[in-house]
Structures are given as C-alpha cells and as structure tokens.
Amino acid sequence: MLNELLSDDELLCQLKLGKKSALNEIYKRYFALLYAHAYRKLANKEEVRDILQDLFMYLWNNREELSIHTSLSSYLYTSIRNRVLNYFRNTKVRDQFVESLQKNSANSESLVEQRFHEKELIKIVEKEISQLPAQTRLIFEMSRNLEMSHREIASELNISHFTVRTQVRNALRILRVKLGTYIFSIFF
Template sequence: MHKINTDNELLNLLKSGHKSALDEIYNRYYAILYSHAYSKLPDREEVRDIVQEVFVSLWNNREKIVITSSLSAYLYTSTRSRVLDIYRRQKVRNAYTQSLQAFIDSGENITEEKFREKELIRLVEKEVASLPAQMRRIFEMSRFKDMTHQQIADELQISPQTVRTQVKNALRVLRVKLGAHIFTIFF
C-alpha cells in the first residue's frame, strides 16, 4: 500500500500510528539489517531477535522518535548497537570463564561444595542465556543489576508493564527448567 511513499512519509505515517507504515518499513529494511547483523554475528536466531527488537523498538517509540539523518541510518545504527551489546556481554562472559578457568588451573583445592556451587551457577547462567534476547536482557537488568522495573522501562523505552511481564515470564521459564529447589536458591 505504501510502496510509493518515501522513508520520510513512512516515518510520518508511523508516528501517526499507521501499522501499515511499519509493515512497509519492515519489508524494505528487514533483509538488509539481517544481512548486516549476520555478517557480524553468525547466529541466525540471535540475529533474528536483534532485527525484530529494532522494529519493535521503532513501533514502541514511534511517537517520540527523532531521526536526524535518515530512517535507514537510524535502523542500521540501532542494529549495530544491539550487535555491539551482544559482543560486550560475550566479552564479560569470556572474561569470567577465563578467570574461573585460571583459578581451577592454579591447582587450588576446590571443595566438593564449591564445585557444586560452580556447577549450579553454570547451570543457572546457561538457562538465563537461553532465554529470548529481550526477555534475557530485561531479566538480567532486574536480577543482576538490581534495576527497578521503571528504570528498565526508561532505559529500554518500553512500558513498565512489559518489563513486569517479561520478568514474570523469565521466572516461570527458569522455574520449570531449573526445578523449584534450585530456583528458590537463586531467585
């Protein structure tokens, strides 16, 4: 329907709440954003999540969005920013893993209790990492950064209700995957 519209016209329609404008923007830019993200991060599922988050954010923030250059530049920058966030998280995880490995390699005597604790932590981290990207990000901000739902909502530019729902869903998924006993120890 909007194929003849320019990006600026589509952006104005989007700001007015026209879902069809978002659909047209999605159709125009999904493949190129996916291709760009995939060239930097060859994990198809994670790339799909990233690109999806870009469009969800565009829709959720449509009324207050300010684009100073072009729509394509804005979308590209948003995608690149999310890819860099993943690199940063992986870098922190790798540093933690290397630190833990160095400790183990140093020959320190690890008691059975410490070993079990390490395994439990690894299991919890694995299950948290397997959550969908947006849910994981919100959950980590809530539980590991001790941010309030309002602070998370403000930072991610989403509603506090969305944050509550995502945290609740993450807890439900983790309770099922970890079992009630392990779940209550950590959360």
Template sequence: MTLYTTLTDHDLVAFLKDGDKTAFTEIYNRYKGLLYIHAYNRLRNQQEADDVVHELFASLWTKREELFLKTHLSGYLYQAVRNRIIDVISHKKVESAYIVSLQHFIDHSEAVTDHLVRENELTALIEKEISALPPKMKEVFELSRKANLSHREIASKLELSEMTVKKHVNNALKILRSKFGLISFLIYLGHH
C-alpha cells in the same frame, strides 16, 4: 487509498508516528532483510541476528511517537542495529569472562568455607564502596542492580532522564571496577 510502497521513508516515518501499522509494515518489509544480513555478518548466528532485528522493530513501534531522526531512516536503522550488535558482543565477552573466571575458581578452589568467607568479605567491601558513592548515584545504582529496574523505570521513579540514569550507572560501575577489578565485581553482580 495510499500505496505505501511508493512513499518515501520520510513520509512513512510521518505515518508511523501517527500509529499507522501499514506504514510500519512497509518500513519493516523495506529494511528487515538488509538489517538481518548486516546483523548476521557480524554475529554469525541466525537466532541472534533475528533477535537483534526483531528487538529493533519492536522498539521502533513502541517508541514511534518519540522518534526523531537526525539522518535518513536507513541510517537510523543501521545505527540502531549496529548498537544492538555491539551490546550482544559485549554481553558475550562479559559472560565468557565470568565463566572462565568461575571455572578457574572451581578448578583451583580451596574449601567451600574459605570461598564463602572470601565472598562475604568481598561483598562487604563492595557494599561499603557502594555506600560511599554520591547519594543520587548510589540510589540509581541500587535500583538498577539490586531492584533490577530498567533505566526507564528508574528515570520514571526518580524523575530523571534515561540518559542521566545511564550516566549514573556507568559512573558507578567505573568507580567500582577501578577499586575491585572486573572479575571480582562481576562475581558480586552475579549474586545480586
């Protein structure tokens, strides 16, 4: 019988790739505390730090067969947590900007019909710009934002790599933001 606590990270990863739950548990027990502390120090929120670590390990298990480490396991896990922390922080900033913008609009709004007219005009302009995107970028963007498909689902549906899907979505967002500004575009996305 293998004593998992004595195995190297490299050996644990090999067992993990084969679906060994005990190896996964050992990796979890070995790194969860350090990763949580790192996440908490950056986020200053216990629930968010717990969520980041939980999502990382859930992803590690579901993607175990395709796991390819360019570095040590500890470096991979640290980088993965760091990326998730950045996602949480940037999501908070976008959410905060949207709320501030919305509150400002409510505080200074004119008649509701005027708002609806402006919103419809903005929506029409954005739809026009979306239509002007290159065909594949437009298709990917609409599946992402209107059909609410994940990058993985889009990649599977269109037979593209997830990286290609991500690039199409990011490029479409850059184009649209440059034409309409961030706040206007966020308000549009909030309705779709």
C-alpha cells in the same frame, strides 16, 4: 499498498501516528538488507533475528519519541551496528563472568575439600593424642596447645624439666609411629 508509494520520511510520520502498516512497510523494505548486514558481522542466524526483532519492537514501542536526524536507512544501519556491538560486548562480559564463576567454583571446591581433609586429619591426630598415657598426654598438650616451655611445665607440675623433655620426646615418637612420617610432618 499505499505505503509502498510513501517515502521513508512519510512512513516515519505514519509510524509516529501509530499506523502498524507503516511499521510493516519499513520491515518489508529493510529487513533483508539489515539481516545481511548484521549476519556479516555476527554469523548467527538466531541472534541476528533476535537483534532485528528487538530493533523493530523498539521502533514501534518508541514511535512517539523517535527522533531521527538522518535518513531512515542510516538510522536503521547504525542501530543494527550498535546492537551487534552490544551483543559482542555483552557476550564478552557474560563469558568473563562465567569463567570467573567457574574459576571461583573450582577454587571454592578445592578449598572446601582441603578444609575437609584438614579436619579429618586433625580428628585423627587428636584421637592418637588422646590415647597417649595420661602424664605424657598432659605434658604434650601443655607444650603444644598452651605453648608452655619445658621449664614452665616442670614448674607447673612440680617435676624436673628433663622429665618434661623426655615425655614430649616420647609423645612425638609414639605419634610419629602411629601417624606416619607424612602426617606427622604436617602437624609437628
């Protein structure tokens, strides 16, 4: 009851001395005004309450170091305005972060899915290559895996380069039939 008669400056002095009754009086005097001010900017009851609670907790927790160079009302209005602006800034940063995570997650899932399909296709192709006749498979693998020319393969296996060319063509024809044109065009 005595606090109701105190000025804002006197309340601040009482607050700095650790009197909870001074904080309660500041709360009574300014809560409704600060709430209305913040709500006009934010229009979210829960967030406004949280911001106000944070402000009054800050006042109490930092009462000894509190240095107010303006009036208490100006300090409180400025504090609320800054806290609302911080809320918007933090919300924007959080939304950008979530959007970035979602985008990266979608890209990662797509990349993982793509790699999975590539591995499956490679297994299918390798299986079909392993079923080629032995000489055809050897020549084909030397051509594709070791990147040897037809002449190098012919020299290595002591056969005609025309035989090598024919064997590679045969391997490609067999694989094209077994794997289908689409898969074949991806790998060869």
